[in-house]
Amino acid sequence: MSIVLVFLLVVALIAGWWLSRQGLTSKPWLETGEIRTTAGVGAAPAAKIGLGVFLAVVGGLFALFGSAVTMRMDYADWYQLRLPSVVWINTAILVLSSAVLQIAVSAARRGESALLLASVAAGGLSTLAFLVGQLLAWRWLVDSGQSLAAHPGASFFYVITGLHGLHILGGLVALARTGGRLRRGNDPRRARLGVELCAIYWHFLLIVWLGMLALLLGWASDLVALCRELL
Amino acid sequence: MIVALILLLLVLGSVIFHLVSPWWWTPIASNWAYIDSTLVVTFWITGIVFAAVVLFLAYCVYRFRHQPGRKADYEPENKRLEVWLTVATSIGVAAMLAPGLIVWKQFVTVPSEATEVEVVGQQWSWSYRLPGADGKLGASGVNWISADNPLGVSPHDSNGADDVIVEGGDLHLPIGKPVKVVLRSVDVLHDFYVPEFRAKMDMVPGTVTYFWFTPIRTGEFEVLCAELCGTGHAFMRSYVQVQEQAEYDAWLGEQVTFASLQRPRPVRVAAEP
Amino acid sequence: MANVSDRPDAGIPPAEVPDLPLPHPHTWWGRYVFSQDAKYIAIQYSGTAIAIGLVGLVLSWLMRLQLGFPGIFDFITPEAYYQFITMHGMIMVIYLLTAIFLGGFGNYLIPLMVGARDMVFPFVNMLSYWIYLLAVLVLVASFFVPGGPTGAGWTLYPPQAILSGTPGGQGAGIILMLVSLILFIIGFTMGGLNYVVTVLQARTRGMTLMRMPLTVWGIFTATVMALLAFPALFVACVMMLFDRLLGTSFFMPALVELGETLSYGGGSPIVFQHLFWFFGHPEVYIVALPAFGIVSDLISVHARKNIFGYRMMVWAIVIIGALSFIVWAHHMYVSGMHPYFGFFFATTTLIIAVPTAIKVYNWVLTLWKGDIHLTLPMLFAIAFIVTFANGGLTGLFLGNVVVDVPLSDTMFVVAHFHMVMGVAPILVIFGAIYHWYPKMTGRMLNEAMGQIHFWVTFIGAYAIFFPMHYVGLVGVPRRYPEIDASFITTPVAGLNAFISVAALVVGAAQVLFLFNLLWSLRAGRAAGPNPWRACSLEWQTPDTPPVHGNWGKDLPVVYRWAYDYSVPGAPEDFIAQNDPGPRIEKDVPL
Incomplete structure (x- = not known):
C-alpha cells in the first residue's frame, strides 16, 4: 500500500498547508464582528476547485491500482508484461495532445480565437488517436498470447488502460462541449475556463498514464530498488 | 431526575452483569494466560473509564437540569483541564498498549523447539498432517491434490513420505510441548479456532500461515472455523485431544503415513499448469 | 478582547461572495422529481436511505429470530441466514448510514449552515441522488435473481465470495452487489465534490472555518475521507468483478x-483484504465524524452553553480523519499478514483513541x-455519549493486537461495532431528526411518541449489544446461524433469546418513529423559525421551511461563531451568528 500512502501524504501536506492558513488556532469566541475576507480559496472559480478535488479522487483511484500492482507483483506467478511499440507511439500522441491543449490555453489568454479553436480540435483528434492506439495495443497483446486472464501483469494492463481510457473519454465529452461553446461564442468566459480545466485534466491523465506504464513495465520497482541500494 | 437515575442504573446494571453473569471465557488450556491477563487489565481500565464518564454525565444531567432562572456558565475552553485529561488518557492507553505489544512479541516468536503440526482446511472439514520420524513436513501444493492425496503432499519431496496424515479424525497433541501450527487451506479462507487455546489464525489458500502455543492441560477441545467459508461454515468442526506423552505415542503408532497411503498404486502426478 | 484586525488575513480587501445563478425549475417534474435544490435532494436521499434501512431492519429481525430461537423457523436455512447478514451489513453501513449522513444531512445542512444559496454544482448534485437510487435498486434486484443475493458477508472476502460454496457466489447475487457498490461510489463522488467545494468556496461573508458549526466540520471532513477511501472499494470491486466474470x-x-x-492461480486474497479495509476503516469514521459534529451541536444548543473546547474539537476531527487512514490493518491481525504489522497498527489504533476520548470528555464537560x-x-445526545463511550472502549480490546486474537471473529466484534457505529450514530440521526424536523417542515415532532421511541430504542439497544459482548467472550464465533450447546461450556441460548426479544422490541419502536414523522407533518405543533433558540445560520432563514435559494435578497453576514450561548451580559441566552449584536466585552481568560 506504499504508493497510495505516499499519495495520501501529498494530499495531506496540501490540505495541511491550506488549513495552516485558515487560522485554526484562533479563538473564535473572542473575534466578534465582521471579518472582511472572501470566504473561498482565493479567487479561483468553484469549477476549478471542484476539478482539483476530483483529480485528488482520480489520483487516489490510480494510486490504489498502483498499490494493488505492487502487492500482486510479490507473488510467484508474476512475470514481465511485454508491450508492443504502438504503446510508445500512443504515449507520444498523448504528450502531444496535452501540449496542444496547453497551446489552446495560452491562445485563449491572448484572445487568438482561430488558434484556440484549431488547437482544441487538434487536441480532441489526437486524443481520439490515442484511444484507437490503445485498442491496437490490446489487439497486439491478445495476438501475442497475453489475453486478459493469461497473467496478472496483462490483466492489470487491460483494467488500468481501460479505466484510464474511460477517464479520457469523459474528458473528451467535456472538451467537445467546450469546443461547441467556443464555436457558438456566446459565453467566452465560460468557454475559456473550460479550455483551462480540460488542459489541467489532460496533463493529469498524462502523468497518471506515465506512472502506470512505469509501474507495469517494472521500471518503478527497479527505481525503488536502486534508491534502496543507494541508501 | 429520572434520566440521571436511569443512567445510574445502567452503570450499576452493567457492573453487576459483568460480575455475576455466568458468561465468561472458557477455562484456558494453553500457555497464553498472558493474553487473558492483558484482557483483564483492559477490562479494568475501560470499565473504570466507562463508569466514570457515565456517572459524571448522570451527575451533570441531575445537577444542571433546567430550572427557572438557571443560566449556563460561559466557558469556551480550559487549557489546563484539557491538557491534564489528554495526558491521563495517553497514560491509560499506554498502560494497555505496552503489555499488549510485549505479549504480541511472544506470540509471533515461535520457540525453536516447537514441533510443526499442519492443519489443512477445506469446505467444510479439517485434516491434519504430522511431520513423522524426520521431524519435517514435506512440501505441498494444491496441484498435487487427488483422490488418494487429499492434502496435496508433494510426491517428489522425500521429507513427505513419513508424514502422518489424519483425514477426518481428531488431532492429538502431547501435553506441555510447544507446537507450531502451520495452517493451509485448499479452497477458501478458514480460521483454526479452539476457544480454550486463545490463539487463532486465518488459513489463506495460496499461502501458509502459522501460530504457536503449548497445551497445558489434557482433554478434548472442539475446533471451530472462525472465518466465513460458505454455507457449511458453522458445521466445520473437529476435536483436538491433548494427551499425556505415552497415550499420544500410542495414538501416533496407529496412524498411516503418506507413503503407505500411496503404496498400492504408482504415484499419480497431476499435470503442472 | 482580541481585535478583528489582529488577524493575519485582515488586510485582504473585502469581496462579496459571488451570488450563484440558481437553476429555477419550470415544470412539476423539475420541482418535485428532478429537483436541483439541495434541500429537496436531501429529503430524497434520506427517504431512500430510510426505506432501504427498513429492509435492513427486517433482515436483522430474521437473523435474531434464527439465533434466539434456532430450529423453529425452517425457512431460515444457513444459505438464507448468510444472505441476511450480508445484505443487512451492507445496507446499514453503506446505503443507510453513509447515504443519510452525507447525502441527507450533508445536503440539507451544509448550504444552510455556511450561508450559501445551494450547493455549487446543483445538476451534479441531482445526478448523485439518481445514481444512488439506481445503486439501491440494483441492490434490491439481487433479492429477486435466481440464487438470491450474495451471502459472502459484508466484507465480501474472496475466494469464497465468488465460489459456489457461498450463496449467490456463482449466481448473479455477487455481481449485482459489486455493480451496486460501484454505482454507489460514482454517485457518492458526485455528491461529495459538491459538499467539499461548497464548504471551500460558497461560505458567506464572515464565515471563517473556525466559525463553522461542528456539524459542518464533521460532514466536511467525513466527505473528504470518503472521497479518498471509497476508491479503494471501487478498485477492489472492479478487480473482483474481473475475477468472477x-x-x-x-x-x-x-x-x-x-x-x-x-x-x-497465483492471486492473493490478502490483497483484497488490504484494499477493502483501506476503505473499511475510514468508513467507520465517515459515519462517526458527522455524528460527532451533529451531537456537539445538539448538546450545545440544548444545554444553552457553548461547546467546550471548540478548537480542540475541530483539531480532533481533523486528526482522527487523518489517522484513520493508517490503522486499517487492525481488522487483519489474524488474517495471516506479516505478524510484525501488528506492532505498527496496534500503536496507531490506540493513538487514535486519545483524540476520540477528548471528544467524549468535551461533550460531557459542555x-x-x-x-x-x-x-x-438532548436525550438522544446523552444516549449517544453512553453508547459511544461503551463501544469506543471495547474498541480498545480489539485494537490492541494480542487481545484481539481470542476475540476476533467472535460475537464480541459484532457487539462492539454495532454499539459504536450502529447504535451510536443512529441515535444521533434520531436526535438530529427531532432537532431539525421543525426547520424542515415547520412543525414539531410529537413529544409523547418521541419519549416512548427514545426510551425503548436506547435501553433496548443497550440490552441487545451489551450482553452480546459476553456471548463473544464465551467464544461463540460470529456468522454462525446456529449456536448449539455442544461446543461451549456455558450455554448462551438463554442470553441469545433475551437479545432477540430486545431486538424485536427495538425494531418495533422504529415503526412508531416513522408514524410520528408522518403524523406530525400535519398534526404537529407549529414550530416557528427557531424553536430551540439556536445560534447557527440554518435557524435564521427568512422562511420556514427554507425556500429554494435559502436566503432572501441578500446572503447573511456572519459576525460570530456558532456557539454564543449564555454570553454574560447579553439580553438573551443566545446570539445568532448573523446578529451584529451588542458589543459585549467577554470577560474570559485569553
Whole structure:
C-alpha cells in the first residue's frame, strides 16, 4: 500500500498547508464582528476547485491500482508484461495532445480565437488517436498470447488502460462541449475556463498514464530498488 | 431526575452483569494466560473509564437540569483541564498498549523447539498432517491434490513420505510441548479456532500461515472455523485431544503415513499448469 | 478582547461572495422529481436511505429470530441466514448510514449552515441522488435473481465470495452487489465534490472555518475521507468483478473447490483484504465524524452553553480523519499478514483513541454548569455519549493486537461495532431528526411518541449489544446461524433469546418513529423559525421551511461563531451568528 500512502501524504501536506492558513488556532469566541475576507480559496472559480478535488479522487483511484500492482507483483506467478511499440507511439500522441491543449490555453489568454479553436480540435483528434492506439495495443497483446486472464501483469494492463481510457473519454465529452461553446461564442468566459480545466485534466491523465506504464513495465520497482541500494 | 437515575442504573446494571453473569471465557488450556491477563487489565481500565464518564454525565444531567432562572456558565475552553485529561488518557492507553505489544512479541516468536503440526482446511472439514520420524513436513501444493492425496503432499519431496496424515479424525497433541501450527487451506479462507487455546489464525489458500502455543492441560477441545467459508461454515468442526506423552505415542503408532497411503498404486502426478 | 484586525488575513480587501445563478425549475417534474435544490435532494436521499434501512431492519429481525430461537423457523436455512447478514451489513453501513449522513444531512445542512444559496454544482448534485437510487435498486434486484443475493458477508472476502460454496457466489447475487457498490461510489463522488467545494468556496461573508458549526466540520471532513477511501472499494470491486466474470486471478489463488481444480492461480486474497479495509476503516469514521459534529451541536444548543473546547474539537476531527487512514490493518491481525504489522497498527489504533476520548470528555464537560433542557434531541445526545463511550472502549480490546486474537471473529466484534457505529450514530440521526424536523417542515415532532421511541430504542439497544459482548467472550464465533450447546461450556441460548426479544422490541419502536414523522407533518405543533433558540445560520432563514435559494435578497453576514450561548451580559441566552449584536466585552481568560 506504499504508493497510495505516499499519495495520501501529498494530499495531506496540501490540505495541511491550506488549513495552516485558515487560522485554526484562533479563538473564535473572542473575534466578534465582521471579518472582511472572501470566504473561498482565493479567487479561483468553484469549477476549478471542484476539478482539483476530483483529480485528488482520480489520483487516489490510480494510486490504489498502483498499490494493488505492487502487492500482486510479490507473488510467484508474476512475470514481465511485454508491450508492443504502438504503446510508445500512443504515449507520444498523448504528450502531444496535452501540449496542444496547453497551446489552446495560452491562445485563449491572448484572445487568438482561430488558434484556440484549431488547437482544441487538434487536441480532441489526437486524443481520439490515442484511444484507437490503445485498442491496437490490446489487439497486439491478445495476438501475442497475453489475453486478459493469461497473467496478472496483462490483466492489470487491460483494467488500468481501460479505466484510464474511460477517464479520457469523459474528458473528451467535456472538451467537445467546450469546443461547441467556443464555436457558438456566446459565453467566452465560460468557454475559456473550460479550455483551462480540460488542459489541467489532460496533463493529469498524462502523468497518471506515465506512472502506470512505469509501474507495469517494472521500471518503478527497479527505481525503488536502486534508491534502496543507494541508501 | 429520572434520566440521571436511569443512567445510574445502567452503570450499576452493567457492573453487576459483568460480575455475576455466568458468561465468561472458557477455562484456558494453553500457555497464553498472558493474553487473558492483558484482557483483564483492559477490562479494568475501560470499565473504570466507562463508569466514570457515565456517572459524571448522570451527575451533570441531575445537577444542571433546567430550572427557572438557571443560566449556563460561559466557558469556551480550559487549557489546563484539557491538557491534564489528554495526558491521563495517553497514560491509560499506554498502560494497555505496552503489555499488549510485549505479549504480541511472544506470540509471533515461535520457540525453536516447537514441533510443526499442519492443519489443512477445506469446505467444510479439517485434516491434519504430522511431520513423522524426520521431524519435517514435506512440501505441498494444491496441484498435487487427488483422490488418494487429499492434502496435496508433494510426491517428489522425500521429507513427505513419513508424514502422518489424519483425514477426518481428531488431532492429538502431547501435553506441555510447544507446537507450531502451520495452517493451509485448499479452497477458501478458514480460521483454526479452539476457544480454550486463545490463539487463532486465518488459513489463506495460496499461502501458509502459522501460530504457536503449548497445551497445558489434557482433554478434548472442539475446533471451530472462525472465518466465513460458505454455507457449511458453522458445521466445520473437529476435536483436538491433548494427551499425556505415552497415550499420544500410542495414538501416533496407529496412524498411516503418506507413503503407505500411496503404496498400492504408482504415484499419480497431476499435470503442472 | 482580541481585535478583528489582529488577524493575519485582515488586510485582504473585502469581496462579496459571488451570488450563484440558481437553476429555477419550470415544470412539476423539475420541482418535485428532478429537483436541483439541495434541500429537496436531501429529503430524497434520506427517504431512500430510510426505506432501504427498513429492509435492513427486517433482515436483522430474521437473523435474531434464527439465533434466539434456532430450529423453529425452517425457512431460515444457513444459505438464507448468510444472505441476511450480508445484505443487512451492507445496507446499514453503506446505503443507510453513509447515504443519510452525507447525502441527507450533508445536503440539507451544509448550504444552510455556511450561508450559501445551494450547493455549487446543483445538476451534479441531482445526478448523485439518481445514481444512488439506481445503486439501491440494483441492490434490491439481487433479492429477486435466481440464487438470491450474495451471502459472502459484508466484507465480501474472496475466494469464497465468488465460489459456489457461498450463496449467490456463482449466481448473479455477487455481481449485482459489486455493480451496486460501484454505482454507489460514482454517485457518492458526485455528491461529495459538491459538499467539499461548497464548504471551500460558497461560505458567506464572515464565515471563517473556525466559525463553522461542528456539524459542518464533521460532514466536511467525513466527505473528504470518503472521497479518498471509497476508491479503494471501487478498485477492489472492479478487480473482483474481473475475477468472477472474466477469469483473471487478481485475488484468486490456485484452489481445489469441492474436489474440482479451478482455473485460477497465483492471486492473493490478502490483497483484497488490504484494499477493502483501506476503505473499511475510514468508513467507520465517515459515519462517526458527522455524528460527532451533529451531537456537539445538539448538546450545545440544548444545554444553552457553548461547546467546550471548540478548537480542540475541530483539531480532533481533523486528526482522527487523518489517522484513520493508517490503522486499517487492525481488522487483519489474524488474517495471516506479516505478524510484525501488528506492532505498527496496534500503536496507531490506540493513538487514535486519545483524540476520540477528548471528544467524549468535551461533550460531557459542555453539560457541566449548563442549563440542560432534556428535550428529545438532548436525550438522544446523552444516549449517544453512553453508547459511544461503551463501544469506543471495547474498541480498545480489539485494537490492541494480542487481545484481539481470542476475540476476533467472535460475537464480541459484532457487539462492539454495532454499539459504536450502529447504535451510536443512529441515535444521533434520531436526535438530529427531532432537532431539525421543525426547520424542515415547520412543525414539531410529537413529544409523547418521541419519549416512548427514545426510551425503548436506547435501553433496548443497550440490552441487545451489551450482553452480546459476553456471548463473544464465551467464544461463540460470529456468522454462525446456529449456536448449539455442544461446543461451549456455558450455554448462551438463554442470553441469545433475551437479545432477540430486545431486538424485536427495538425494531418495533422504529415503526412508531416513522408514524410520528408522518403524523406530525400535519398534526404537529407549529414550530416557528427557531424553536430551540439556536445560534447557527440554518435557524435564521427568512422562511420556514427554507425556500429554494435559502436566503432572501441578500446572503447573511456572519459576525460570530456558532456557539454564543449564555454570553454574560447579553439580553438573551443566545446570539445568532448573523446578529451584529451588542458589543459585549467577554470577560474570559485569553
